Amino acid sequence: MSTVTGDSAEVAVVGGGLAGCLLACFLARRGHQVTVYERRPDPRTAGAERGRSINLALSERGLDALRRIGLAEQVLADALPMRGRMIHPVARELDFQSYSVAGDRAINSISRGALNNALLDAAQAAPGVRLRFGHRLTALDPDTGELTHDTPDGPVRTTAEVILGADGAGSAVRRALRERGLIEERVDFLDYGYKELTIPPRAGQFALDPGALHIWPRGTSMMIALPNPDRSFTCTLFWPTEGPGSFAALGDPAAIEQHFGTHYPDVPALAPTLVEDYRLNPVGTLGAVHTSSWHTGGRVGLLGDAAHAIVPFYGQGANCAFEDVVELDRCLTDTDGRWSATLPLFERRRRDNTEAIAGMALANFVEMRDRVSSPLFQLGRRVEHALERALPGLYVSRYELVSFSTTPYARVRRRVARQHRALAGASALLLTGLLAAAGGYGRRSRAARSDPSR
Incomplete structure (x- = not known):
């Protein structure tokens, strides 16, 4: 196989989601000819799948990547800052817990669809970038760089000097490498799933405080809600898939109404389409992807969820994938653009970090569903904030380091x-x-x- 040098290369990016579009923008700045292949129709015209949006909490790592291509301000114009958690107990008063010691820092709620559309527009406008929708990868030869896609017009074969899989947790690129015995993978599924609901505006205004991420912690399950610019909230249930209080346990409208009336008593009045949304919206799976290697042959690589999908409970999935793109760009600089050196260097620099956030995300799930309403947890947060005030720069909470820095x-x-x-x-x-x-x-x-x- 020939080595791909630092000159302008023909790069195939598989996946036109968040990471793939951002990656195309970064590569275009380096003069590469980039073709982005996306299995879905163009979401800017076809719309999003029902119940699959999962609002994102965009924080400093993601914003840092967007600033580098001049897109941060545009994206933030469609986002809503959330400065803390609003806890909804079953019977007690609401409890607001600030994310930062001064209460001035925020993570930003944004629709995945809106962010994807902004990145698609940016990629389409970048010189040397082509977008190909309705292209589902069915075969990949890492030796020759040949890709085969199913399209509405039949199979299409193309070649590329470099192939980068940014096609999510169910990556077709990763599957092709695994089927050839080039890599191994492990997917650790949780016995939890997710389902989306909607809280619409009330009399044209937000029905809940729009400056917070709302959490209904219920021990073994929870619901969260993030605000949208149209004054609605996108809610996500994180429930067990089987057993009492699970998705499998609730089917008929009466059971749904009774369950929410008992465990989420403030929600039915806020969500007039609750039963319809619950019955029609799909249950998504939750899991973490572990891959033995993120690259092969000096020309095929994985990044983002395709390499290391994590559970969404620290709000870092997209932020981590965006940080992958920034690090890959740094590696291209440090190797003079030699892909055969860039791909292994990228994995060496990122693997420990992605494994760290994967572990922290799982731990944060337990915190969000079990502990945030505990008086002992709340005392601990007050002590932590007191230490941050008393020892500025010396003691910094994990949440601040993860969400408000690029450490x-x-x-x-x-x-x-x-x-x-x-x-x-x-x-x-x-x-x-x-x-x-x-x-x-x-x-x-x-x-x-x-x-x-x-």
Whole structure:
């Protein structure tokens, strides 16, 4: 196989979603000729699939990538800032929990469809980029760079010097490499699924506070809601797939109404199409993808969910994929554009970080569904914010490091572990000192009682 050099190359990007379109924009800046192949029709004209949008929480990592192609301001114009979580208990009052110590930092709610459309427009306008919709990858030869796509007009065969799979968790590129025995994969499915609902505007206004990500934590399940510019909220149920209180357990309208009336008592009045949405919208699967290698042969690579899909509970799926694109671009610079060196370097630099956020995302699921309404958790958040105020720059919460910085995820995990160890050590010293002081006071008191002259 010939080595792909640093000169302008014919690059095939499989997947016209968020990562694929952003990648096309970055590669076009380098003078590459890029063809983006997307299995769906053009979503700008065909519309989105029902119940499949899952609003995104765009944060600093994603915004950093968008700034590099001059798209951040345009995207933020269609986004709504959320400065914290609004917790909806079953019976108690609502509880707002700020994301940052000063309450001034926000993650941004944006429709996946709106963001995808903006990126499609940017890719289409970039020099040297072609978009091909209705092209479903069915075969890939990594030795020759030949791709075969099913299209409405029949099979189409093309070739490319470089093939990059940005086609999501169910990646056809990854499957083609696996079927040839070039890579191995493991998909860890959760026994949870997701389903979307809608809370429409009320009298033309938001029915809930639009400045928060709303959470209904219920121990083994939860619902979240993110605001939209049209003053609606996109809600997502994260429920078990089987057993009591699961998607499988609820089918008829009466059971749906009864379940929500008991466990989400404020929701039925907010969602007049609740039963219809629940019955018609599909249940999506949740899982994490682990791939033995993200590249093969110096010309075929994977990135984003195609390489390392994670569960959505830290709001970092798209942000992480966008950061992949930024790092791949850096690797192209550091290798003088040699793809055979870029692809392995990219994996070496990113793998520890993607594994770190995968673990943190799973941990955050437990936090969101089980702990956020706990008085002990709320006390811990207050203590954490107090430490951030007392030790600015020295103590920074995990959430702030993940969502409001571009500190590598693996470094975040290590730093938070060090902070917790230091805090535990300081607490132990303080407790020891208090116990010693109490012991000394007790001895003096006993001595005074035995000797009245003291």
